[in-house]
Amino acid sequence: MAQQKSVRDFVEAAKKDFSIVEKNLGQALDDLRESQKNGLNYIEAFDETLIVPQLEALRKFQKKGKLFGVPITVKDALCVKGLESKAGSKILKGYVPLFDATAVAKAREEGAIILAKTTQDEFGFGTFATNTEKVPKNPFDNSRSCGGSSGGAGGFTKYTSAVHVAIGESTGGSIAAPASFCGVAGLTPTYGVVSRYGLIDYANSLDKIGALGKTVDDASILLEAISGFDELDSTSLDAKFIAEKGAGQIKKVAVIKDFVEGCDEEVKKIFAAALEKLRKKGIVVEEVTLPLNSRYALAAYYIIATCEASTNLAKLSGLRYGEQGEVEGKHFDEYFSEIRSKFFTAEAKRRIILGTFARMSGYRDAYYLKAMKVRTKLINEFNAAFKNYDLLICPTMPVVAPRFEDISKLTPMQNFAMDLCTVPANLAAMPHLSINAGISSSGLPVGLMAIAPHLQEKRLYDFGKVAEE
Amino acid sequence: MPKIEVDKALIKKVATSARLSLSEEELEKFVPQIKEIILDSFSKLDELDAKEEPSFQPIKMSNRFRADEVKPCLTLDEALKNVLPSLRENGYIKGPKPM
Numbered sequence: 001m002a003q004q005k006s007v008r009d010f011v012e013a014a015k016k017d018f019s020i021v022e023k024n025l026g027q028a029l030d031d032l033r034e035s036q037k038n039g040l041n042y043i044e045a046f047d048e049t050l051i052v053p054q055l056e057a058l059r060k061f062q063k064k065g066k067l068f069g070v071p072i073t074v075k076d077a078l079c080v081k082g083l084e085s086k087a088g089s090k091i092l093k094g095y096v097p098l099f100d101a102t103a104v105a106k107a108r109e110e111g112a113i114i115l116a117k118t119t120q121d122e123f124g125f126g127t128f129a130t131n132t133e134k135v136p137k138n139p140f141d142n143s144r145s146c147g148g149s150s151g152g153a154g155g156f157t158k159y160t161s162a163v164h165v166a167i168g169e170s171t172g173g174s175i176a177a178p179a180s181f182c183g184v185a186g187l188t189p190t191y192g193v194v195s196r197y198g199l200i201d202y203a204n205s206l207d208k209i210g211a212l213g214k215t216v217d218d219a220s221i222l223l224e225a226i227s228g229f230d231e232l233d234s235t236s237l238d239a240k241f242i243a244e245k246g247a248g249q250i251k252k253v254a255v256i257k258d259f260v261e262g263c264d265e266e267v268k269k270i271f272a273a274a275l276e277k278l279r280k281k282g283i284v285v286e287e288v289t290l291p292l293n294s295r296y297a298l299a300a301y302y303i304i305a306t307c308e309a310s311t312n313l314a315k316l317s318g319l320r321y322g323e324q325g326e327v328e329g330k331h332f333d334e335y336f337s338e339i340r341s342k343f344f345t346a347e348a349k350r351r352i353i354l355g356t357f358a359r360m361s362g363y364r365d366a367y368y369l370k371a372m373k374v375r376t377k378l379i380n381e382f383n384a385a386f387k388n389y390d391l392l393i394c395p396t397m398p399v400v401a402p403r404f405e406d407i408s409k410l411t412p413m414q415n416f417a418m419d420l421c422t423v424p425a426n427l428a429a430m431p432h433l434s435i436n437a438g439i440s441s442s443g444l445p446v447g448l449m450a451i452a453p454h455l456q457e458k459r460l461y462d463f464g465k466v467a468e469e
Numbered sequence: 470m471p472k473i474e475v476d477k478a479l480i481k482k483v484a485t486s487a488r489l490s491l492s493e494e495e496l497e498k499f500v501p502q503i504k505e506i507i508l509d510s511f512s513k514l515d516e517l518d519a520k521e522e523p524s525f526q527p528i529k530m531s532n533r534f535r536a537d538e539v540k541p542c543l544t545l546d547e548a549l550k551n552v553l554p555s556l557r558e559n560g561y562i563k564g565p566k567p568m
Contacts, residue, residue: 098547191527205526231535235526292517299513302506310487317488319564321551327565335565336488349489350499353480354506356487363473370514372523379524412502413510429527454528 007070007218010163011111014069018059021069021113025055028071028115028162035159040142041134042156044076045084046116054113065110066225072107073157073166075150076117077124078209079198080104087200088120088132088149091343092322101198102233103167103209103226110225115164118152122345123309124171124202125149127418128407129178131347135404138181140444144401147181150212154178154186157212165222166212171202172301173396173422175210176434180396180447183436185464186212187219190454191429192237194223195230203308204235206301206426216435216464217243223457241457250390250463252284253450258294259394259421270446271395274437274467281466288392290424292381296374297424298416303358303371304427310355313348316340350412379428386453391463394421396434396447425451433460435467475504 005013014020029051035042058069074080077087079097081104086092104114121131129136129151136151138144139158146155150168155178157166168175170188179186187210194209201207209226213219220243229238255275260268275285318324318339327335344352358367385392398420410418425432430451437448448467452459473479477496480503484491491499545560556563 095551098543098550192530231533234533235530237528237530296513296517299510303511303514314487319556320562324553324556327556327563330565332565332567333488337485337490340488341490344489346495346498349484349491349495350502352487352489353483353499353503357479357483357503357507358511360483360486367511367514369523370517370519372525373519373521374514374517375524375527376521377517377519379527380521411505413505416506416510427527 005163006215007067007163007165007213007221011066011068011070015064021058022055024069024162025051025071025113028160028164031160031162032116032156035156039137040155040159041119041136042152042159044088044117044119044134044152047083050082051113051115058111058113061111066221067107068111070112071115071162071164072112072222073115073118073153073164074104075153075166075168076120077169077200078104078167079200080114080117083117085117085200086322087123089122089343089348090133090323090345091316091339092200094323095321097198099198102195102230104198106226106228107167107222112225118150118156118166120151121149122348123200123313124169124174125309125347125351127173127177127415128402130404130407131345138401140183140401143403144444145181145404145407147178147397147401149174150178153212154182154184157184157214158182165218167209167222167226168212169199169207169209170426171206172305172426173419175212176396176422176432176447176449179212179434181401181445183445184212184214185216185219186210186434187216187223187457187460188426188432189223189227189241189457190237190239190431192235193227193239193241193431193455193457195233195236197230197232201312203305204312205308206305208429216433216461216468220461239455243461244458245462245465250283250459250466252286252389253278253391253393253463254286254288254385254389256290256392256394257287258289258291262420263395263398264400266400266440266442267395267398267446270438270440271448274448278467283466286389288385288389290381290385293378293424297378297427298419300371300374300378301423301427302354302416303367304375306351306355307359307368308355310352310359313352375427378424382424382428382430383453390459392451394449395437396421396449400440400442400444400446421449430454431457431460433464435464473507475507476500
């Protein structure tokens, strides 16, 4: 059975024997249906009729690419041609894209089979994938969160025994958080490495499409496939990532002390044990502090993210696609307000109000512009630390996957505080990798996050491979 | 930093300009939450004196140009595919009144 194979081994074998592709796809489909039957909510959209044509096309596929025959799932926020894509929202219900997001198209070119769309917080607004109708349940304990916002991606990656990888997207930690809570690998690249064309965006200067897989290598192969310049995205970089070992040897890393201090004891314990293992592997582990990031990153992030989100979501007004209503006799203000008020959730409304406020005349310089200047300070603080270290590391999340009943008691501020470790790297656009550091005494995974300088994804790859061994 | 009074009137005004009409219940819920976020979190940045250039983009980027060539694009039928049938008319989309 293909289930123990890595993506790399699977693709090599599949190129010689197509029955391996069919068998693995069958396993992925069985797991998908079983997850649906059990109400685990990993899958947002699935259309069986789209599967067979892909398999048949693949059978004749001459160019046998890096993802040949690999079933992949796609976060709902990325457009997939012919498959409802609504970024976990109600307001985009019924929207069926006429085109693929570039990342999806690139994965197809490498021979991937697009299996389904995965669940997420509405537009990525959340840390626990609970701000949506279909809330994904943690494979380790169904009463707990998968993490968000790419929750379905993390959950299904852990859940399926088939060879599979997932396209995720991170604005403030939405790949790392579910990777941590679900015990899988999540790789978020530098801003611009993967084209955002076809992404239903949250915050333009923060959104990064990335990869989740059972291992660092699996996630990295997917990132390699979807990275690279795209003229359809004006912020796309000419920076193809190649998943090859030895390109970024890791000698010295530093623990971000102030981030660790904000973590729960059970997280600290597993993290400390992981550091010992790294030392035994010959990696020098020292400590740094990032006082500016630990005090100001969350504030700057939430100002920038809500400002950008509030402008992005302005286009969702009940015209052309998604939820639409009766326009006859209505003024546009009335109609737009009616649709938006009815179909945005409380979280989206709150963020739109915050972002609109921070951009209003009289406040714009004090909030939005100030946050952008502070962002420069925070990037500089990271870069200064990278002068002495190959990577910076910290726990991915300050807690293990919380119970849904506990999440519902959190205030929005307490909710934001959960992003303490993930937001700084995201705000500074530093590539980062979350890997499983171990299982806590309560039987739940704890993630370790490594952060690299801009465009140094290769260091994360090397580090991840060593750490996983 | 401008002095801010985060109250129902302000939230209502901001929501209206964002084309959101909030129920009384939503207003009751949002006002203290938004007040906390603005005063306890956003306003923290007041402590810093930031003279740096703003990072509207987090990584250095330069303009790139492409040849100005006509490429295939959506047909009219395709472009209207996601429009509610009752809002389609002669290749146009029926919208609300602008005035």
